[in-house]
Amino acid sequence: MRNSSKRFVILLCCCVLSVGCTDESDGDNQAEIPTAAGLEEVSLVLNWYPETEHGGYYAALIHGFYEEAGLKVTIIPGGPNAPVLQKVDRKTVTFGVTNADRVLLGRAQEADVVAVMSPLQVSPRCIMVHESSGIETLADLRGVTLAMNSGATWAQFLRKRLPLENVRIVDNASVAKFLDDEKYAQQAYVFSEPFVAKSKGGDPRSLMVSELGFNPYTSLLITHADTIGKTPKMVRKMVEASIRGWKKYRESPGETNKHIHQQNPEMELDILEFGAEAMTPLYTDDETPLERLGTMTAARWKTLSDQLVEVDVLKPGEVDPQRAFTTQFISAADGTPDAE
The missing domain is CATH 3.40.190.10 (Periplasmic binding protein-like II)
Structure with missing residues (x-):
């Protein structure tokens, strides 16, 4: 993806x-x-x-x-x-x-x-989290690993606007890591990665970056x-x-x-x-x-x-x-x- x-x-x-x-x-x-x-x-x-x-x-x-x-x-x-x-x-x-x-x-x-x-x-840009994580909004992102391209403009905006308490930011990777860790969040396009995660037995929830105002x-x-x-x-x-x-x-x-x-x-x-x-x-x-x-x-x-x-x-x-x-x-x- x-x-x-x-x-x-x-x-x-x-x-x-x-x-x-x-x-x-x-x-x-x-x-x-x-x-x-x-x-x-x-x-x-x-x-x-x-x-x-x-x-x-x-x-x-x-x-x-x-x-x-x-x-x-x-x-x-x-x-x-x-x-x-x-x-x-x-x-x-x-x-x-x-x-x-x-x-x-x-x-x-x-x-x-x-x-x-x-x-x-x-914009279709979203952050994919697990339904079971209890994270329902971008403001709830805390205590997780977040895989994203931190140099992207939307990612820089996200980091500037959110506290991201105890969030460890890593380079974006395949959906496999998302599937293995309930406390793993990942950048995605709403029409793409969520389908892959769901088809492999995952429980993805898409949090739209546009809701933060970057659209x-x-x-x-x-x-x-x-x-x-x-x-x-x-x-x-x-x-x-x-x-x-x-x-x-x-x-x-x-x-x-x-x-x-x-x-x-x-x-x-x-x-x-x-x-x-x-x-x-x-x-x-x-x-x-x-x-x-x-x-x-x-x-x-x-x-x-x-x-x-x-x-x-x-x-x-x-x-x-x-x-x-x-x-x-x-x-x-x-x-x-x-x-x-």
């Missing part, structure tokens, strides 16, 4: 020092549906191997929504430390998938990337600012078709899950089914109904920027969160554009 990647600046330095760094686009498992000639070719690089968090993009591909929009989309799988922002910034790909905190960190390193759509309003947009669709300026019609087509895909995946994920399994055989259909269901409450929040799927708010981006300053990964005023996103390509159910 996935671990949080290291901070973008480290990745950027690695790519600068290694001009010939690996390009996932050379892989044999790119997802491309045969289409008619005359379509505009675009590429979309993922931040991880194909799984539930990419479901809507694959749904738009296999159900023909991209093709109907006049686009021939190639989806490029990612992996550990996938250099999504670097590729979008260098314009070696047209679009990428990442999380909002990474966009802000990338912009601090002068990557001119912009988020254009967010399918999820609630970056996740599975964002991003592109380069120049792409928005030069080809806005293409970007709008991509955004609108992707939103259609996410709505389709939410309503009927079965066919898409089969395709994801073909792209990533390690993701069995049962975990994909579990993941699609676990993601259902993440599409909306109190302020964003389903009709506004895909939208983002300036307030959320400002809050996230302030939180990154709080944990000392951004300097005050280093990044203008208003420039990190746009909703100009998102229309409501009545056809009116979202206001930023």
